[in-house]
Amino acid sequence: MASPDPLPPADSPEPTRPRRWPGSLSRWLFGKVVKPKEPTGSLEPVARFRNLCIDRETGAGAGLLGRMVGARLGWKVYDHEVLESIAHRMELSVDEVKTFDELAPSVVQDWILPLREEHYAPQEAYLDHLAKLVEAIGRAGDSIILGRGAGFLLPRSETLTVRIVAPLKARANRLADRMGVSVRTAKRAARDLDRRRNHFVRTMYRVDANDPHNYDLVLDSESLGLPIAADLIVRTIEAGRAAKVAEGT
Numbered sequence: 001m002a003s004p005d006p007l008p009p010a011d012s013p014e015p016t017r018p019r020r021w022p023g024s025l026s027r028w029l030f031g032k033v034v035k036p037k038e039p040t041g042s043l044e045p046v047a048r049f050r051n052l053c054i055d056r057e058t059g060a061g062a063g064l065l066g067r068m069v070g071a072r073l074g075w076k077v078y079d080h081e082v083l084e085s086i087a088h089r090m091e092l093s094v095d096e097v098k099t100f101d102e103l104a105p106s107v108v109q110d111w112i113l114p115l116r117e118e119h120y121a122p123q124e125a126y127l128d129h130l131a132k133l134v135e136a137i138g139r140a141g142d143s144i145i146l147g148r149g150a151g152f153l154l155p156r157s158e159t160l161t162v163r164i165v166a167p168l169k170a171r172a173n174r175l176a177d178r179m180g181v182s183v184r185t186a187k188r189a190a191r192d193l194d195r196r197r198n199h200f201v202r203t204m205y206r207v208d209a210n211d212p213h214n215y216d217l218v219l220d221s222e223s224l225g226l227p228i229a230a231d232l233i234v235r236t237i238e239a240g241r242a243a244k245v246a247e248g249t
Helices: 023-030 062-073 080-090 094-098 105-112 117-140 168-179 183-205 226-248
Strands: 051-056 076-078 143-146 159-165 217-220
Touching: 051 062, 062 076, 062 143, 062 226, 076 080, 080 094, 080 117, 105 117, 117 143, 159 226, 168 183, 217 226
Parallel strands: 051 143, 051 159, 076 143, 159 217
Antiparallel strands: none
16 A cells, blocks of 8 residues: 655745646646546445545644554545645645635635735635535545545545544643744634634534534544544544445445
8 A cells, every 4th residue: 555645844845736646636736637447347345434534623733643644544645735736726825825724704805805805816716726626635535634624525424524632731832842932822823723713614614613523533632642543543444444345245
């Protein structure tokens, strides 16, 4: 099983073109026509979970967790890659697209639009591209998507939806180390980003991101630790695959 492409470090230069993509994403990005695989003569059982969507509280370690699960399963992880691909389609830099990322359109209307009307069209384009990209990733399968309400776009019957949480103090400590700021500043940043993400999900999908009923699993990365949390997710996906095999026999 092939391992997923490694993610670039935070300070690496932005690529001028997204890296290798599965067939349906290549068609979405570049308009390429990819020939379907020839049938092998035997039908393989369809896995219960074709994709994994990870929602998260800021600083809970979901990004690292997604990479750990991706390495175990050989699945591709989409986090910064989402911004790269949308930036490619919109012909903007990743930093420009990042200003729209997980930002509810009502915020743009209420605050940015009265000041700079030209900002609204890119925001609408970002939302349109995001929806189409997530759908393309879903069709490709064997994928892990971080945040952006992806779990509310893809079919619930084929998608394992997980929310990663942790106490605010632990999240602030992790953010402070990563950002090189004080714990107090990191705590404020975590609260602000959580509000932004929650508002995005509530506005776009009419759901409460904090409601555990919206997910298959809610895991505390502080009490469990990331290795155990990753193992639980991998075992769930593997169990779903085994269940589908049993149904086919």
